[in-house]
Amino acid sequence: SEAEIIMATEENGDSSRCFLVGKKTDIIEAKRINLTVGDRDIIVIHHQGTFYSMDQHCYHAGGPLLNGDIEEFNSMLCIVCPKHKYKMSLEEGEGIYKASNPKEPEQPARWYSKGIKQRVHKVTEVDGNIFVTLSDCPGWIESDYYQGEKGREELKKA
Ligand code: FES
Numbered sequence: 001s002e003a004e005i006i007m008a009t010e011e012n013g014d015s016s017r018c019f020l021v022g023k024k025t026d027i028i029e030a031k032r033i034n035l036t037v038g039d040r041d042i043i044v045i046h047h048q049g050t051f052y053s054m055d056q057h058c059y060h061a062g063g064p065l066l067n068g069d070i071e072e073f074n075s076m077l078c079i080v081c082p083k084h085k086y087k088m089s090l091e092e093g094e095g096i097y098k099a100s101n102p103k104e105p106e107q108p109a110r111w112y113s114k115g116i117k118q119r120v121h122k123v124t125e126v127d128g129n130i131f132v133t134l135s136d137c138p139g140w141i142e143s144d145y146y147q148g149e150k151g152r153e154e155l156k157k158a
Helices: 002-011 024-030 142-147 149-157
Strands: 018-023 032-037 040-047 050-055 069-073 076-080 087-089 094-099 110-116 120-126 129-133
Touching: 018 024, 018 032, 024 032, 024 040, 024 129, 040 129, 040 142, 050 120, 050 142, 076 094, 142 149
Parallel strands: none
Antiparallel strands: 018 129, 032 040, 040 050, 069 076, 076 087, 087 094, 094 110, 120 129
């Protein structure tokens, strides 16, 4: 109902950053959708019963996350960018990679974090509709680059 939608908007704080992105059933069927809300290109993902949202262009070089595989690494569900296989967690946009320590060559390779690299957005479900509240996390997150004019120009050239 409209009242519930308004409530969801208010619960999410800044209503100007909260957008209706589609019907739950449609997104489940599509599995993933790319769309632009406000001034941001985002992806909304449904995977194993949970909705996620993040910037749609990979922080590394703008690769299309729409075509990335979802796999679990280091007990975290991650999307793997199809372009150069960078991995980032669906929950937080944390970039992770596996490496061995050259100082301890006898130790097996382990997972390392690069910190938050991909900006993630909050997904809310109300009454069969899916809303995304854009992240207002302050400061620069690397995927912001491809949301800016320069980054978008680069994407067009690629
Ligand atoms: Fe995504 Fe390089 S563009 S891994």
